[in-house]
Amino acid sequence: FCCFEAVYKRSTIPVFRAHGMAQASMSDCVSETFSAIRTVRSFSGEHRQMSMFGNQVLAYRRSGIRLGMFKSLNESVTRVAVYISLIALYCLGGSKVKAGEISVGTFASFIGYTFTLTFAVQGLVNTSGDLRATLAAVERINSILSGVEVDETLAYGLEREIQGKEHTDEAIKLFSDNGHSGKSTRNVHYMSALKSANNLSNLVWSADICLEDVHFSYPLRPDVEILRGLDLTLKCGTVTALVGPSGAGKSTIVQLLSRFYEPTKGRITVAGEDIRTFEKTEWARVVSIVNQEPVLFSVSVGENIAYGLPDENVSKDDIIKAAKAANAHEFIVSLPQGYDTLVGERGGLLSGGQRQRIAIARALLKNAPILILDEATSALDAVSERLVQDALNHLMKGRTTMVIAHRLSTVQNAHQIAVVSDGRIAELGSHLQLLAEKGRYATLVGTQRLAFE
Numbered sequence: 001f002c003c004f005e006a007v008y009k010r011s012t013i014p015v016f017r018a019h020g021m022a023q024a025s026m027s028d029c030v031s032e033t034f035s036a037i038r039t040v041r042s043f044s045g046e047h048r049q050m051s052m053f054g055n056q057v058l059a060y061r062r063s064g065i066r067l068g069m070f071k072s073l074n075e076s077v078t079r080v081a082v083y084i085s086l087i088a089l090y091c092l093g094g095s096k097v098k099a100g101e102i103s104v105g106t107f108a109s110f111i112g113y114t115f116t117l118t119f120a121v122q123g124l125v126n127t128s129g130d131l132r133a134t135l136a137a138v139e140r141i142n143s144i145l146s147g148v149e150v151d152e153t154l155a156y157g158l159e160r161e162i163q164g165k166e167h168t169d170e171a172i173k174l175f176s177d178n179g180h181s182g183k184s185t186r187n188v189h190y191m192s193a194l195k196s197a198n199n200l201s202n203l204v205w206s207a208d209i210c211l212e213d214v215h216f217s218y219p220l221r222p223d224v225e226i227l228r229g230l231d232l233t234l235k236c237g238t239v240t241a242l243v244g245p246s247g248a249g250k251s252t253i254v255q256l257l258s259r260f261y262e263p264t265k266g267r268i269t270v271a272g273e274d275i276r277t278f279e280k281t282e283w284a285r286v287v288s289i290v291n292q293e294p295v296l297f298s299v300s301v302g303e304n305i306a307y308g309l310p311d312e313n314v315s316k317d318d319i320i321k322a323a324k325a326a327n328a329h330e331f332i333v334s335l336p337q338g339y340d341t342l343v344g345e346r347g348g349l350l351s352g353g354q355r356q357r358i359a360i361a362r363a364l365l366k367n368a369p370i371l372i373l374d375e376a377t378s379a380l381d382a383v384s385e386r387l388v389q390d391a392l393n394h395l396m397k398g399r400t401t402m403v404i405a406h407r408l409s410t411v412q413n414a415h416q417i418a419v420v421s422d423g424r425i426a427e428l429g430s431h432l433q434l435l436a437e438k439g440r441y442a443t444l445v446g447t448q449r450l451a452f453e
């Protein structure tokens with residue numbers, strides 16, 4: 001038995017380990033995706049993430065089947081061994097009974113009670129352990145489900161896109177084979193109200209974007225109105241800098257423009273058309289977001305730059321061209337494997353400035369007409385700062401840009417500056433115009449000059 005136990009352990013440990021690792025990489029993929037969901041969303045990267053997750057699920061299934069086979073094989077062998085030893089016990093006991101050393105009754109009771117007790121206790125312990133784990137998992141699932149608000153356009157829009165297409169990729173098929181009916185029907189009704197604009201990109205390249213009497217409260221705090229009748233026009237191809245005190249609502253405006261939320265009243269339009277009439281996935285394709293803390297995925301530098309674009313449309317040359325324009329090419333080629341170098345979890349193997357330049361290259365390659373920029377507050381060294389700034393200037397050229405500005409130079413160079421206060425635009429104009437008005441902006445520049453710089 002000892003020998004069998006040792007063989008069992010040695011043969012199953014690698015299989016258990018592989019299964020555990022498959023499970024870990026599956027949950028890593030999920031947590032990485034959800035912690036960077038805004039970046040995924042803004043680059044229409046859902047398919048890619050789902051395909052990655054699907055592959056992990058398939059790997060998990062394969063390792064699970066292997067583990068199951070090992071377990072059942074070992075279980076069978078164990079049982080055979082138990083029954084053989086039982087027979088041996090019978091033979092030995094029988095011979096002892098025959099020799100008159102013990103009585104038949106004592107022998108039979110001894111075997112019966114021993115085995116019944118062993119199996120019963122084993123079964124009870126296993127079952128109660130499994131039951132406790134299951135109840136804890138169900139409780140956790142319920143607590144998460146009860147607190148979740150579903151964004152219908154986002155959730156069912158993607159679902160419809162997947163259901164509506166023929167997929168050859170087995171990993172994506174995993175998400176379309178679940179024949180549940182209720183939600184899909186609801187989704188089709190909902191989505192049929194939206195128009196799909198193939199020419200949305202052309203439209204946005206040549207039209208102004210208007211925020212008209214926009215009111216907004218966050219779903220979790222519906223009683224607190226963050227934006228209260230905000231009007232703002234982003235002129236096509238120009239830069240608008242948002243400034244204002246902390247908590248004034250600048251990031252909220254950006255979130256609405258990115259369509260992570262929708263206005264509770266009022267509307268955002270492009271060429272006079274409410275942007276809600278376009279599918280969110282379409283909208284995501286015309287907006288690039290460069291955050292102050294850009295999120296990179298734990299794949300290679302090249303794959304990070306090409307993130308969100310269909311593989312067949314991106315050539316290595318395009319990636320290099322974008323990297324050069326973003327001042328990133330030189331440092332990339334000096335990395336050990338150049339464009340194939342892995343950047344580590346969340347880009348941890350690169351410096352802050354390098355991460356920002358890769359994010360800029362990504363946005364350049366995406367070439368979306370709307371650019372949303374949340375300027376970094378964290379200081380970079382002077383050389384890095386200049387490289388990032390050059391890359392940003394290149395990126396902003398010709399795009400309708402909204403920037404949450406933290407640098408005085410950015411504000412000064414913007415075509416218009418919007419001072420956000422109390423959920424509205426309090427002042428609007430160029431740097432010199434607003435300084436001449438001697439209003440909030442002038443005070444802000446005066447009092448925050450150091451903070452800007």
Ligand SMILES: Nc1ncnc2c1ncn2[C@@H]1O[C@H](COP(=O)(O)OP(=O)(O)OP(=O)(O)O)[C@@H](O)[C@H]1O
Nearest residue numbers: 218220221226244245246247248249250251252253
């Ligand atoms: N997800 C959210 N749920 C509820 N309230 C929120 C949420 N995000 C922000 N708020 C609130 O909305 C208000 C405006 O926040 P917002 O982030 O837009 O300000 P901001 O002008 O960008 O500030 P900062 O310059 O400090 O980033 C704040 O009072 C904030 O507490």
